[in-house]
Structure formats: C-alpha cells, structure tokens
Amino acid sequence: MSISSETERCGAQAPAPGRKGSGGSARPASRRAGKTSAGNEPFAVRHYSPEVLREALRKMLLIRRFEEGAEDSYMRGLIHGTMHLSIGQEASAVGACLELTDQDKITSTHRGHGHCIAKGADVGRMFAEFFGKESGYCRGRGGSMHIADVDKGNLGANGIVGGGIPIAVGAALSAKRLKTGTVVTSFFGDGAVNEGSFHESLNMAAIWKLPVIFICENNHYGMSTSVERSTAVRQVSDRAAAYSMPGVTVDGNDLSAVAEACHGAIERARAGEGPSLIESVTYRWRGHSKSDRNRYRSKDEIDAWIARDPIRRFAGLLSEHGILSEEGFARMETEVAEQIAAAIAFAKESPDPDTAALTRDVYTTQTESVG
Template sequence: MKADTDTTARRPNQRPELAAIDDETMRSVLRKMHLIRKFEEAAEASYMRGLIHGTMHLSIGQEASAVGATLALMDEDYILSTHRGHGHCIAKGAEPARMFAEFFGKENGYCRGRGGSMHIADVDGGNLGANGIVGGGLPIAVGVGMSIKAQKLDRVAVVFFGDGASNEGAFHEALNMASIWKLPILFVCENNKYGMSMDIGRAMAVPNVADRAVAYAMPGVVVDGNDLPAVAAVAREAAERARAGGGPTLIECKTYRLRGHSKSDRNLYRTKEEIEDWRNRCPIRRLEAELVAHERFTPEVLMTIEEAAQAEIDTALDFAKASPDPDPKDLTRDVYAD
C-alpha cells in the first residue's frame, strides 16, 4: 500500500524494477542494506579490538542480493542461509542487537552464544539458520519445501548459497528433488566469484551457475547481484511462481565480496584493481544514486536513513557488550529436546 506522499508514481522515467518498489518499502530496503553494512563493519572492528573470539565471514558488497531476494517474502516464509549470512538474517528481520550478542557469545544472543556467527538462526522469524557447511542448507530446503506442501501452507523457502556450494553434490541432489516435486523454493546463488580463493572460472565448466538449471528443468536466471531492484524483481517473480505451484527457480546473483573470505585471507588470489573496481559498484551507493537521480529521495533524506541505521548499530553493540555470558554449568543443555 502506498502512502499519499509516495512519489513513486510521479517519476515516469524509472525502469520498472525500480518503480515497483514504493517509497515506504524503499526506506526499509535502504535501512536494511545500511544495517547489514554497518553491522559487519562494527563486527570487523570489534574483532580487530579483540572483542570477538571466533571467526566471521563478511558479506560487505553483497547487501543487494540479501535484501533483494527476501523483499517479496512474508514473515512466515523461510530462509536458509550460509556461513556468510549476516545480511540474510538482517534482511529477514533479525535484530542486530541479538546478532551482536550471539557474536559476543552472550546468553541473550539468538543462539544463547552456542552458535556464533556461522549458526545464527531465528526459527520463529522464519530464519532456519546460517550454516557452517558449504551447501548444507540446500537439502534442508528440500525438506522445508516438502513440509510446506504437505501442510498446504502458502509459504516459500529461500535458500542462499555461494558459487562454491554449486559444486557440491548436495546442490545437484537438492535441485533435482525440488524440481521433480515442484517445491516452492528459491535457490539463490550469491556468486561472489570465489570459493575462498578458487576462482569460479577455474572451478566450474559452464560460465554461469544458472546455466545448470537446464539440468533440472527449472528457470535459471542470471541477475546483477549488486542491483537491488533487479534482484528484487527476479525474486518476486520466482516467489509468485513458487506460490502458484510452479516449482523452484535458480537465481544467480553476480556479486562480489569486498572483504576476504575470512580473517586469514591475505587476498593473494585477486588484484587490488579488481577489488577497487567492485568497490565502485557498491550496491548501496548505486541504489542511492539512482533514487536521487529520479528524485525519489533527497540526499538529505538518504543521509538521515543511513545515520539512523548507524545509531541502531551503535545501540545494538552496546546491548551485546552489556549482555551476560552463558554459565558453564549449562554446558550440556539443549543437546536433546525433552
């Protein structure tokens, strides 16, 4: 629903993908993209200062695929995420404060400090978890799809995975089963060009992950993963098809992670020029520029949204720092359900 003040309709020269997102939704999109970026920058800084004990995988530069692919989702829809999953969590509605608390290993983190960055989940919020195993979420998504179908629910599942995961056997098994059973799943590949250090061009014989969709008789769509309206449009169409019983779609978002694979990465496998080139294609700045060009938002309004996101992150970080640690006497709780 568009508010009276919505400017979308009054801007005739926009591309349809951009016009499809009204102002209110766009504010939410921008807020989430900024939250993701600033969350990860703050996480990185906390790590440098020795405040975070474990590893993390940053998705800085990939915010458009996370937010775009989940834009058509309802609260009750599901996502399954990856080791590089902070963006997916925030996009699905997770609170940065409880995510930070999880990073810090605190009792009031999403997983009571038991999971950390690679296992953040918010089952009640439809986030069935990040995953430390490359491709681990793909077969699980099939079961989620079976569950949706068996319970006759009007839901879809979005499973994120990287280009590297598309070389796992789990990818083949999952896409095949999802297709033969016409399950309501969006397979969203965030192709950031590298599986750790291995260039996808050296790891895969076809040029696009989406080309593999042919083998499963499902639509395979390549989209500019740094173009939020484009990702959102592709995902919306796929979600509508899934809800209508049309089965799964493989969406490949071509994107780039601006940071290394993890903290051990010294960027020996790629050039500074390449990283710089992608830095100039920042999905957030690019979207903002387009919105300003079409007079949807003024730079001042955009600045306000960004500052509000930063304030939210600052507060969230304070919450995490002040949170209690788990008690070692609870070490073995929740290994089994009663």
C-alpha cells in the same frame, strides 16, 4: 557516503564483469533483469512503494554498518573465532528477501549476516550472539556461522558449504504438504554449486515442484578458487537446465534486478509451478574470512567492484526518482549508526552463558547427563 556523488547508474550499465546476459531457460520477465533500457523505470521503482524502497536501502545500510561494526569488534578482541563478511553483497540479500514474509523460510550460509538482517533480525541480538552472550540468537552457542532467527523464518546460517540447500527443500516439502502457502529461499555461494547437495536438492525440488527459490550468490571465489577454475559451466544459472527449472543470471549489485528475478521466482513458487535458480553475481570486498591474505585476486579487481557499491547505486536510484532526499539519506545514516552503537552496547552488557548449562539444548528433553 553521499548520494549526490553517485555517478554510476543502476540499470543500463554493463553487467558484472565476466558475466553476460541471462540464463538459457529464463522466464521473459527475469531475462530483462538488470537490462532495463534507459527509457523504462527500473522494476523496483515501478513495483514497490517509496516506503518499501527506503526500507530496503535502510536494511542494506544496516547490513553494511553491522558488518563494519563486527569487523571492528573483532579487531578489538570482542569476537572469538572467525567470521565471513558480505560487505559488497548487500543488494543480493535485501533484494531476495524483499517480498518474503515472516512465514516464508530462508536457509543461509556461512556468509549469512546480510540474509539474517534482510529477513528482519534484531542487530542487538546478532551482536550478542557474536560476542557469545546468553542474549544472542543462539544463546552464544552458535556464533556468526550459525546465526538464525527462526521467528522471522531464518532457519539459520550454515558452517557446511551446501548444507542448507537440502534443508530448504525439506522446508518446501512441509510448505506444500501442510499447505501453508509459503515459499523457501535458499542462499548459497558459487562454491556450493559443486557440492552434491546442490544437485540432489535441485533435482528433488524440480521433480516434486516444490516452492523453493535457489539463490546462488556468485561472489566469484569459493575461498580462493575462482568460479572459472572450479566450475565447468560458463554461468551457474546454466545448471538450471539440467533440472528443468528457470535459471537466470542477474547483476547482484543491483537491488532492482535481484528483486525482479526473485519476484518472478516467488510468484512461480507460490503458484505451485516449482523452483527457480537465480544466480546473483556480486563480490565480497573483504577476504573469505579473517585469515585471508588476498593472494588470489588483485587490488584493481577489488577496487573495480568497490566502485560498483550496491548501496551507493541504490541510493542514487532513489535520489534520481525523488524517493529519498540528501537529508533523508543523511538521517538514515545517523539512525543506522545509532542503532548499531546501541546494539553493540546491548551485546557488551549482556551476560555470558553459564558454563554449568553446557549440555543444555543438546536434546529437547534433557533425560541424560552423559551418553
């Protein structure tokens, strides 16, 4: 990947296909997300230090290479089961986590590798988990779909669509009652917005003004069923109006736009003003899971989205603003590649769990051997 070949500009280009404008009740700051005029610096450049921006790019790259490594490992038979890759969605995960501290919580989804890395997870322990090893984040008990890093505030991916949303509301209730000053970001996909848990959760967070940022990563398909075929509203952010909270739709492949929308929502949450709904429009380049034969979308559509690569776009932005040189990017690529290779090696060398410890952690205090 080279940043000099970057032609597509962050900022003034058209929003994602099929999506226009922003949500009805958006706050003014968020309304401009992704629509900065050519004369203005993008939010990210204005708002964050070069170090933060370079780190954001490095994390996006780390997510990409991690998932490519996971895919390769799967092909080699090192990974059991299935996995859901978020390649193409990196700006959404990193942009949303940019301002979160380790004390702030997230709840994630079955497509949660990016969120986990964006929140600060160690890729060695992630690979170890995928390989089912004792050194993995879940001691090999959870795998890709339950990857979590509680010390960094990631309460976990979730195998159930919409499963993490009410949990995020509960974590926000804790934050409010215990006065921790922390916020909770709940990631979910477009498929989750037709689950009851989504509606119940947004309503409760709104009536109690809980510090939650609801982020719908709209990648256009719930497995094979498109948003157009499954969802009555024109855009997911329209649903915010039903729960009297700000709703905004942003270009989820534009890190600056995601970060800007989240910045406003996080400030609002920390100020005790309640939740926000952000629809981050993006696209998964890969299939839903390893069994997907891509019968529901065209190669042209996929190619059009690959051309909107969020990493190339953000790298281009940093280059344009003199924040990252060609050599700096090349060095970053090398470092990330080395980090991934070391992580895979660590995971391969790690021991498997002891089958005698099968019932470990079913209960906190192991008082029973059987039901």
